[in-house]
Amino acid sequence: MSTIMDGLWDDFAKANETPDGYLLATTISPEAPASDPARLYNWPKWTNAYSLQTDLRYKLQYNPALSLSKAESGAWLDVFTAYYAFTGKLLAAEEAQNAGNHREADWNSVYESWKEVLSAVYRGYSGNIFEAWTIPCLYAVGKYLRIFAIKADDKAAATQRDSGLAFGGLQEEDAFSATSKNEKLEDAARQINRIFALCLGDRNPLEDSRKWALYYTANLLFKTYFRLNSIPLSKNILRSLRAGAADTPPLSAFPKAHQVTFNYYSGVLAFLEEDYATAESYLLSAYQLCNKDAKRNLEMILMYLIPTKLLTSHKLPTKELLQQSPKLDRLFTPFCTAIKRADLRAFNAALEAGEDEFVKRRVYLTLERGRDILLRNLWRKVFLAGGFETPKEGEAATAPPVRKTRIPVREIAAALRLAGASEIDDGEGGVDADEVECMVANTIYKNHMKGYIARDRGMVVLSKAGAFPGTGV
Amino acid sequence: MYPQPAYTAVAARQTLQRPTPAPAVEPPKAKKVSWSPGVRGYVQRAFDADNAMAGIETPEMQQRLKIVITQAAEAGQLETIDWTVYPLPQHLIQAERNAAALSSTHAAHIANLNNATSYLSNGAYSPERNNKRKNGDLGATAGEESELTPPWKKNNTNKGSLEDRMTGKSKKQDKKQKKNDAFRANNLGTDAHVLEKRKQRFGYTSPEPSPYPSSRNDSPERTGPLVGTCQKIEKSYFRLTAPPAPDTVRPLRILEQALSHIRTKWKNEHNYNYACDQLKSLRQDLTVQHIQNELTAKVYECHARIALEMKDLGEYNQCQTQLRALYKSGVPGRSEEFTAYRILYTVYTCNRTDMNNLLADLTQADKQKSGVQHALQVRSALASGNYHKFFRLYRDAPFMGPYLLDMIIQRERIAAMAAICRAYKPDVSLSFIAQELAFFGDGDSPELDASQQCLEFLCEHGGEAFIDRTVVDNVRFQTGKAIQAFQDQRAAAFRSVDIKGQI
Numbered sequence: 019m020s021t022i023m024d025g026l027w028d029d030f031a032k033a034n035e036t037p038d039g040y041l042l043a044t045t046i047s048p049e050a051p052a053s054d055p056a057r058l059y060n061w062p063k064w065t066n067a068y069s070l071q072t073d074l075r076y077k078l079q080y081n082p083a084l085s086l087s088k089a090e091s092g093a094w095l096d097v098f099t100a101y102y103a104f105t106g107k108l109l110a111a112e113e114a115q116n117a118g119n120h121r122e123a124d125w126n127s128v129y130e131s132w133k134e135v136l137s138a139v140y141r142g143y144s145g146n147i148f149e150a151w152t153i154p155c156l157y158a159v160g161k162y163l164r165i166f167a168i169k170a171d172d173k174a175a176a177t178q179r180d181s182g183l184a185f186g187g188l189q190e191e192d193a194f195s196a197t198s199k200n201e202k203l204e205d206a207a208r209q210i211n212r213i214f215a216l217c218l219g220d221r222n223p224l225e226d227s228r229k230w231a232l233y234y235t236a237n238l239l240f241k242t243y244f245r246l247n248s249i250p251l252s253k254n255i256l257r258s259l260r261a262g263a264a265d266t267p268p269l270s271a272f273p274k275a276h277q278v279t280f281n282y283y284s285g286v287l288a289f290l291e292e293d294y295a296t297a298e299s300y301l302l303s304a305y306q307l308c309n310k311d312a313k314r315n316l317e318m319i320l321m322y323l324i325p326t327k328l329l330t331s332h333k334l335p336t337k338e339l340l341q342q343s344p345k346l347d348r349l350f351t352p353f354c355t356a357i358k359r360a361d362l363r364a365f366n367a368a369l370e371a372g373e374d375e376f377v378k379r380r381v382y383l384t385l386e387r388g389r390d391i392l393l394r395n396l397w398r399k400v401f402l403a404g405g406f407e408t409p410k411e412g413e414a415a416t417a418p419p420v421r422k423t424r425i426p427v428r429e430i431a432a433a434l435r436l437a438g439a440s441e442i443d444d445g446e447g448g449v450d451a452d453e454v455e456c457m458v459a460n461t462i463y464k465n466h467m468k469g470y471i472a473r474d475r476g477m478v479v480l481s482k483a484g485a486f487p488g489t490g491v
Numbered sequence: 492m493y494p495q496p497a498y499t500a501v502a503a504r505q506t507l508q509r510p511t512p513a514p515a516v517e518p519p520k521a522k523k524v525s526w527s528p529g530v531r532g533y534v535q536r537a538f539d540a541d542n543a544m545a546g547i548e549t550p551e552m553q554q555r556l557k558i559v560i561t562q563a564a565e566a567g568q569l570e571t572i573d574w575t576v577y578p579l580p581q582h583l584i585q586a587e588r589n590a591a592a593l594s595s596t597h598a599a600h601i602a603n604l605n606n607a608t609s610y611l612s613n614g615a616y617s618p619e620r621n622n623k624r625k626n627g628d629l630g631a632t633a634g635e636e637s638e639l640t641p642p643w644k645k646n647n648t649n650k651g652s653l654e655d656r657m658t659g660k661s662k663k664q665d666k667k668q669k670k671n672d673a674f675r676a677n678n679l680g681t682d683a684h685v686l687e688k689r690k691q692r693f694g695y696t697s698p699e700p701s702p703y704p705s706s707r708n709d710s711p712e713r714t715g716p717l718v719g720t721c722q723k724i725e726k727s728y729f730r731l732t733a734p735p736a737p738d739t740v741r742p743l744r745i746l747e748q749a750l751s752h753i754r755t756k757w758k759n760e761h762n763y764n765y766a767c768d769q770l771k772s773l774r775q776d777l778t779v780q781h782i783q784n785e786l787t788a789k790v791y792e793c794h795a796r797i798a799l800e801m802k803d804l805g806e807y808n809q810c811q812t813q814l815r816a817l818y819k820s821g822v823p824g825r826s827e828e829f830t831a832y833r834i835l836y837t838v839y840t841c842n843r844t845d846m847n848n849l850l851a852d853l854t855q856a857d858k859q860k861s862g863v864q865h866a867l868q869v870r871s872a873l874a875s876g877n878y879h880k881f882f883r884l885y886r887d888a889p890f891m892g893p894y895l896l897d898m899i900i901q902r903e904r905i906a907a908m909a910a911i912c913r914a915y916k917p918d919v920s921l922s923f924i925a926q927e928l929a930f931f932g933d934g935d936s937p938e939l940d941a942s943q944q945c946l947e948f949l950c951e952h953g954g955e956a957f958i959d960r961t962v963v964d965n966v967r968f969q970t971g972k973a974i975q976a977f978q979d980q981r982a983a984a985f986r987s988v989d990i991k992g993q994i
Contacts, residue, residue, distance in 0.1 A: 247848070249844060290843070290844070290847075292843065377847070377850045377851050378851060380847045380851075382847075382850065383843070383846065383847065383850075383874065386871065386874055386875065387874075387875075389875055390875065450879075452879055452926075452927065453877075453879045453880065455879075455914075456877055456878060456879035456880070456910075456927075457877065458914065459910050459911060459913070459914030459915070460875070460876040460877065460910055460914075462910075462913055462914040463876070463909070463910040463913045463914060464876070470914060470915060470916040471914050471915050471916070472915075472916065473915055473919055473923065
């Protein structure tokens with residue numbers, strides 16, 4: 019017998035003996051392990067379609083090193099049969115890609131053949147053949163299904179001429195119906211959903227349960243649905259998890275990697291619903307659990323955590339934090355500086371500079387509300403600059419000086435102009451006092467400032483104690 | 492003799508036997524019909540090897556042919572249908588498949604299932620008939636037959652002439668045909684529902700409504716899309732359930748005339764039902780002929796504007812969706828205007844996801860246009876609560892923006908009042924409120940009129956108690972006391988956003 023595949027079969031045997039799920043998963047991975055880089059290429063060398071079944075049977079059923087049950091070896095037979103077909107497709111596509119022949123690379127069939135592998139693996143679990151320790155195999159099939167789906171869709175998009183919209187039928191009076199240009203990814207989502215349902219519905223006791231794959235699969239689904247821009251589906255996942263929570267171990271019992279990702283996505287989902295309190299707690303957990311070296315993950319978490327904290331506690335990140343990541347530095351540093359300094363001009367500029375990225379990440383609308391904080395800071399500066407009241411007659415000299423609480427609207431308007439607020443210009447070189455009053459009114463309405471406007475006297479009267487809650491003034 | 496009796500005499504029953512029912516209308520199929528040359532030609536062309544299409548087997552085509560002819564015969568249209576232009580069965584099948592492939596894979600799956608199962612249910616006698624056709628020439632053995640036909644079909648003594656095959660003389664075949672048709676009709680009739688349910692389960696809620704392609708009735712694609720021949724300018728809208736006959740569809744030229752006609756009539760009569768009906772029919776004619784050009788955009792734009800004027804948001808939203816798709820595919824039109832409307836519409840519906848998606852969709856070029864800029868300013872003013880700016884922008888809204896803004900203005904006025912009450916103490920002048928909340932008067936004394944409108948507004952929302960008229964010329968509103976009242980109003984106003992008609 020040829021020994022070129024021995025690496026794989028040794029790993030397989032070892033994995034079954036230990037048992038080591040992750041090692042097992044490497045045997046059906048589309049990526050060859052570092053120890054055996056030619057593994058995928060060796061498949062077609064080792065066997066061919068004609069003798070595939072015999073060779074596999076020899077390695078799985080009649081192998082003295084392995085002791086698989088009949089059902090197990092049968093299931094693995096299916097898996098490896100599908101896997102063999104897959105390697106053929108993958109190698110062909112990769113070759114075409116590498117040769118620069120992009121149009122020939124048939125990622126579609128790569129996807130379809132990997133789907134067969136997934137189905138074979140799925141059957142192994144749904145028939146209760148594979149034991150629970152093997153679930154890293156589920157991780158592998160799910161993860162790569164997504165990747166191949168994206169590749170296949172990209173290819174389809176490149177060759178498609180239309181804009182992804184197709185004609186409706188005669189029944190309608192309207193021409194267009196929105197069909198998907200993410201066909202394969204949607205299909206992948208359905209497949210992974212099947213796995214999710216399979217894991218959720220596992221009745222075995224916890225030591226032997228597929229439930230341990232739950233959060234990994236949920237995370238895969240989140241990634242997929244986000245890419246498909248379909249938030250409601252993600253909410254379904256959360257709902258299902260909550261419904262099955264009684265039988266599932268708590269999140270903290272799962273591997274950290276699963277926890278971080280799950281917390282991140284839950285946080286983002288809450289953020290998109292404008293439930294900033296929930297978002298903050300999820301994102302904070304994700305941030306704290308996250309490995310300090312996982313720079314990109316930290317960046318992604320902070321991308322949402324910063325706007326969230328801005329709204330909940332009006333707190334801004336420190337310079338040091340932002341400087342840890344060049345991207346965050348570029349996007350947020352000017353933004354935060356502008357708010358701290360109450361510089362409207364700089365704020366608008368910063369928002370515009372990062373607009374594309376902010377809009378893409380859906381944080382733009384939240385960041386806009388930073389303007390409220392900025393204005394509050396501005397009024398506060400005016401207040402502080404106003405100085406103190408002269409102590410009244412008869413008041414003890416030791417009484418703490420009280421700040422002037424009456425601020426003319428004129429002063430506020432001047433401060434706004436200094437800060438670069440062009441919107442208050444009335445177009446004739448003067449200032450639209452009504453607009454200024456409106457902005458102050460909003461700050462009061464949003465409880466960032468305590469006081470009132472005395473319109474007839476053209477004054478803003480602030481509360482003597484704690485005019486700016488949360489800022490110590 | 493006697494006057495007419497006050498009762499009507501009826502012959503009494505003499506026996507217990509039930510009266511025989513009226514003789515059933517003989518199905519036209521049972522008659523020996525002489526086929527017109529048109530039909531014969533059609534059938535011949537269907538079987539012609541030159542017209543055969545790859546992937547469509549003869550039995551399937553035959554099946555379809557049978558259905559077509561039977562339907563035509565049943566409807567009595569054998570003579571009226573122009574068989575020379577009627578699409579061949581294989582083309583119908585191909586078009587169906589195309590549509591099925593274009594629509595979601597589920598639909599294709601269902602269609603395939605249907606085709607497969609219908610094929611299966613008929614497969615029993617299709618190969619048999621095929622067989623018989625061959626047998627007619629070659630004289631096959633019974634053994635050959637029995638291989639292909641299940642035992643219960645062997646008694647079928649179908650002779651296998653062309654006409655017999657088409658008309659399906661035997662009762663069994665009738666029943667099978669009916670069952671097949673019903674099966675097909677049911678499954679494909681619920682196709683839209685199944686599709687819709689599936690899509691909903693899957694939640695592909697794109698912001699735009701998606702009219703579901705029916706995988707059954709598609710435009711017959713023979714050498715190109717359908718070209719209409721109807722010359723009527725006015726045409727009422729009827730939902731299609733089958734491929735339309737060309738003489739009911741208006742060609743491009745007529746459609747252009749129809750549009751101007753509808754426009755003039757709208758200007759003169761303002762009859763919304765009429766306009767809506769005509770425009771929908773126009774849209775339908777455009778769709779079945781696959782016309783996607785400036786005229787299509789104009790039609791949708793016209794309909795959208797009319798719907799906006801009549802505050803028909805459901806219809807407006809439909810048109811808006813189609814326009815977006817048209818512009819995206821490069822059709823020229825008033826994209827600045829309608830992008831502005833879209834932004835304002837999304838502001839109205841308070842749909843954050845839509846707004847996020849919309850902002851992500853805007854291109855740099857879009858953002859340069861003044862109409863779009865105005866709408867974006869409205870959005871940002873409202874987002875930050877800057878009512879002062881908003882009411883300024885309300886006055887300057889371009890195009891038909893005011894119609895959309897009118898829908899938001901009521902709740903924004905309440906929101907502004909809530910802020911004003913919180914911020915201003917102890918009271919403010921009525922004229923200030925009227926000015927801030929953009930109450931314009933008209934007529935001879937606009938200021939008085941504006942104050943009047945403002946007062947009405949305040950009273951409508953529970954502010955009656957806080958109006959202070961002690962000084963005659965200077966009516967004041969006691970903001971300090973009205974805080975809770977308007978806060979409650981504001982909460983109520985934003986709680987329910989009326990999106991009736993929006994899919």
